[in-house]
Amino acid sequence: xxxxxxxxxxxxxxxxxxxxxxxxxxxxxxxxxxxxxxxxxxxxxxxxxxxxxxxxxxxxxxxxxxxxxxxxxxxxxxxxxxxxxxxxxxxxxxxxxxxxxxxxxxxxxxxxxx
Amino acid sequence: xxxxxxxxxxxxxxxxxxxxxxxxxxxxxxxxxxxxxxxxxxxxxxxxxxxxxxxxxxxxxxxxxxxxxxxxxxxxxxxxxxxxxxxxxxxxxxxxxxxxxxxxxxxxxxxxxx
Numbered sequence: 102x103x104x105x106x107x108x109x110x111x112x113x114x115x116x117x118x119x120x121x122x123x124x125x126x127x128x129x130x131x132x133x134x135x136x137x138x139x140x141x142x143x144x145x146x147x148x149x150x151x152x153x154x155x156x157x158x159x160x161x162x163x164x165x166x167x168x169x170x171x172x173x174x175x176x177x178x179x180x181x182x183x184x185x186x187x188x189x190x191x192x193x194x195x196x197x198x199x200x201x202x203x204x205x206x207x208x209x210x211x212x213x214x215x
Numbered sequence: 216x217x218x219x220x221x222x223x224x225x226x227x228x229x230x231x232x233x234x235x236x237x238x239x240x241x242x243x244x245x246x247x248x249x250x251x252x253x254x255x256x257x258x259x260x261x262x263x264x265x266x267x268x269x270x271x272x273x274x275x276x277x278x279x280x281x282x283x284x285x286x287x288x289x290x291x292x293x294x295x296x297x298x299x300x301x302x303x304x305x306x307x308x309x310x311x312x313x314x315x316x317x318x319x320x321x322x323x324x325x326x327x328x329x
Contacts, residue, residue, distance in 0.1 A: 105257075134315040144303060145219075146258070146320040153315075192257050196315045202273055203315075205257030 103128045105195050107206035114183055115214050122178045122209045124193030130154075132198040135169065135176045140190040140208070152176065183213045217242050219308050219321035227327045228296050236291045236324045238306030244319070246270070246312045247289040249281060250305040252323070258305055264289055265312040293326075301328045 104127040114120050126135065133154045138146040150160065152169050160167045164181045180187055190210045196203040220239045228234050240247050246265045250258035260273035264283035278294040287308070293300055303325050307318035 138320075144305075144323040144325075146305065146307070146318075148317050148319070151315075151317060194257075198315060200271075200315070202260045202271060205259075207255070207257050 103130075103195050103197065103204040105193050105204050105206035107191075107193055107209050109209045110207075111210040111212065113212045113214065116184060117182050118213075119179060119181050120183050120211065120213075122180075122191050122193075122211065124176045124178065124206060126174050126176065126193070126195045128195060128197060130197035130200075134196045134198070136192075136194040136196070136203070137167065137176075137178050138192045138194065138205075140192060142189070146192065149178075180211075183211075185213050185215055187211060188213045219306060219319050221304075221306050221321040221324050223324060224322070225325045225327075227329065229329050230296055230298060232296050232328075233292065233294045234296060234326060236293075236304050236306075236326070238289045238291070238308075238321060240287045240289065240306075240308030241319050244308035244310055245287050246309045246316075247283055247287065248307045248309070248318060249289070249291045250307065251275070251300075252303040252305055253299075254302070261291065263312065270312050296328045298328050301326060 106125045137149040168177045190208040193206045248263040249261040252258045262272040263270040267283045283289045303323040305323045307320045309316045309318045
């Protein structure tokens with residue numbers, strides 16, 4: 102069985118602060134994929150990143166960075182110098198290779214105050 | 216390139232009724248997945264369609280059914296509506312089948328069952 106835990110229900114920061122969203126996962130698959138999605142108030146989920154289980158390199162994309170650590174089964178997401186437009190619910194998701202069923206966490210609501 | 220569209224945006228039904236939700240996939244995508252997102256929760260996978268065939272199903276009863284058409288658009292049908300069916304229903308399309316590929320989500324249909 103797969104499980105994704107996002108322990109932070111809501112995070113509130115002031116603009117320009119750095120913020121890290123935590124994601125811890127459980128799976129018995131040796132090959133799996135991890136995702137982060139952003140859900141703004143408009144509702145549609147926006148794909149941010151996919152990482153496979155064999156690639157533990159950290160990734161940076163502009164103000165976004167991801168830290169994947171298999172040893173702790175974590176795939177954390179950091180936003181540097183947060184902006185009001187970053188306010189959204191962020192979901193971490195997991196899928197085993199060959200699976201059609203992704204497992205999403207419950208999401209972390211990020212509120213960035215001006 | 217047209218994104219994923221869903222209709223209607225909002226819908227109100229009463230218990231016991233039937234509902235049909237519609238989704239047009241992104242141009243060139245032959246795979247459509249449907250998700251149910253209850254308030255404050257992450258999306259739950261309902262099923263996936265690939266080239267007009269159901270390709271995988273989550274833990275949802277048979278009263279949740281779907282169709283995919285030759286143009287790859289899709290319908291989600293829910294019979295005998297229950298109060299707990301109230302949720303945001305999201306459609307996502309992708310280039311290939313499987314849950315480990317990047318998915319493009321529509322804005323969702325908000326269903327309220329009274």
